[in-house]
Amino acid sequence: MMRIEAIRTLVAVYDNMSVxxxxxxxxxxxxxxxxxxAELQRQLGVVLFKADGRGISPTRHASGLVAQARExxxxxxxxxxxxxxxxxxTQLADDAERVGDP
Incomplete structure (x- = not known):
């Protein structure tokens, strides 16, 4: 099962093209x-990013997954x-209530 934090991290890696x-x-x-x-790739059974000369590039799997993740x-x-x-x-209301207390 994919965790929300891992999905947010996937989008960040994709947007930055950098770990x-x-x-x-x-x-x-x-x-x-x-x-x-690595865990997300293991769960999905696909490669999401490939190393290139100066960084990483997304695979088509990453591009599709990120589009769904954004939704x-x-x-x-x-x-x-x-x-x-x-x-x-709620905090403002609580503060106002405390100020009004004798």
Whole structure:
């Protein structure tokens, strides 16, 4: 089963065309990103990226998977943004209530 964090890392690797760039973006070590990509490739049974002279290039499998991943992640990102706003509003209400307490 693919984990959401691994899917987000896949998209970061694809967007950066770099394990190091993806690691920086995600706040992981490069070896952690490499392990996530190796596990994802093992689960799927396909190669997602190939090494080229100066970095990596995506396979057609990676391109297709990333397109699907973006469709899945977009509503999750909206949900996370909504939850953050909800927490912020709740925190403001709690703070206002405490200020009004005698």
């Amino acid at each position: 190091v760039g993806a690691a920086r973006e995600r706040g992981y070590s490069a070896s952690a990103v490499s392990r996530q990509m 899945v992640l977009a509503p999750l990102d909206r949900l996370e943004q909504y939850a953050k706003r909800l927490r912020d509003v």
